[in-house]
Amino acid sequence: MALTDLKSFDKPSLEEFLIKKEGLPAFRAGQLLHWMYEKNVTGIGEITEFSKTLRESLSQKAFISTLKVKERLTSGDGTEKYLFELDDGNFIESVLIPPDVDQDRDKKIGRNKEPGSKADTLADKTPRLTLCISSQAGCAVGCRFCLTGKLGFIRDLEPREIVEQVLSVQRHIAPRKITNIVLMGMGEPLNNLKNVAAALVRLTEFLHFPKRRITLSTAGIAPRITELPQVAPMVNLAVSLNATTDETRSLIMPINKRYGISSLMQAIRRFPLPPRGRITFEYVLLGGINDSQADARRLVKLLHAIPSKVNLIPFNGHEGSEFQTPSAERVLAFQKALTDSGCTAIIRKSKGADILAACGQLKAKYELKK
Ligand code: SF4
Known part of the structure; x- marks a missing residue:
């Protein structure tokens, strides 16, 4: 039996x-x-x-099922990448990101506070340790700067496979503790919404992981952004925006042809936020593509009156990549244009690039399609 x-x-x-x-x-x-x-x-x-x-x-x-850790790689900067083999022989990856240089600044500006929360008080005293987990094997969205996108879609992860990434890494790193979770690994979480919602219930109700310390990142599936708060526990939302015109966004993120910037921003503006909550906008800076001062000015306009912060992620060049890493001067000038206009904009150092664990570099053990 x-x-x-x-x-x-x-x-x-x-x-x-x-x-x-x-x-x-x-x-x-x-x-x-x-x-x-x-x-x-x-x-x-x-x-x-x-x-x-x-x-x-x-x-x-x-x-009680577990996920097999097939390989564990540690980057020179302390980032750890976990390769998991699923029961059907497919692979997924999770990335454990060490305390961020921005952590002190985050605290000064009161980020991630959940007043009165016991879990949050404990986490405040603990170095931030963020686990980036996958929601699908492969991804159908096909962002052009992303290696996972080049794999194409393989399959949705089941709730237990999403949650087990957290439990398995936690067993490996004890007594250190995962303090934050981001659904920003392989896959588009909102394209696997039913299972992601079930996984979020398990994380928040069974594991008692604080909701405010979980972030779901999407490439911008506008109707599912609207649906998300109705079907899943209220976690933080991050949107991978990456461009300020439909022309450029459609070029680097084909999903934009389906859900253009205006419908995306409409869904974001309607997204219910808790007190002091805000939307995170991820903006991968691609040299000469989306890093001009005009882009920065348009971004300020797009985010007008949305409680938000912007994570600027200078693109990591990788083998065969068609995009360039932007110069440090352009990155700083872009950030300055945003902060001068009152936006919170943080330059996120890419971590784990030497083990292909940085943003957009997850492809597990797969060979990429030509
Ligand atoms: S960036 Fe995210 S949504 Fe886009 S292809 Fe990569 S995994 Fe998919």
Whole structure:
């Protein structure tokens, strides 16, 4: 008889499984979730809150799935890339990003505060350790500056595969703690919205990861931005904007032909924000393409009256890339134009470029399509 994966269940279906198949009371589901997510055990035998008899009988019908770490690479700057092999032989990657040089500045401007939150108080004393996780194997969106986009779409990740990236890396790095999660790895999260929403429920309700420390990054699937708050826990939203005219954006992000800048900005303006919340705009600076002063001025106009901050990410050249890294002068001038107009704009140093873990460099073990 095939064993049932206990991590495949949400809470109601886990309760149903335990009641119907095991004749156990519903409260056992809460205990199981606590051990699988908060205590992060990988085997039923480790659940010492259950009697030996119960552990043995449950083990004959069920198991707790994990993801296999196939490879772990560490960059010279401390970034760690985890390559996971999925049950069907596909691969995905997660990237653990060490404390950021901007962390002190973030604190000064009050970013990431969740007043009164115990978890946030603890995290404030802990060095920020951000895990960037994948939501799909490959990606259909095809941004031209991104290696994952060049793979094409392979498949959606299941909720357990999304969450297990967090649990698995946490087991590897203990006693260090993941303090922030970003869905910015392989894949477009809003193209796998149902499973991403289910994964966010598991992260926030089972693992009790603070919502304000989770960020979902999208290439701009406008209708799904509208749908997101109705179907998923309220986490931070980041939008990969990267251009200020439809012409340039469509050139580097073909998705823009479907959801142009004006419909995207309309969806963003309607996105409900918590008090002091703001939208993050990711802007990959491509030398000579989107890094002019005119672009900076248009960006200021686009973001007018939106509580926001801009992450400027100078493009990382990679093998076969058709874009250039912008000069340091142009990057600084772009940032100055934004900050002079009252925008919060932070230059994000690309980390992990030497192990292909920087933004847009994830391609797992796949050979790229020509
Ligand atoms: S940047 Fe994100 S959305 Fe665009 S192709 Fe890469 S993984 Fe997909």
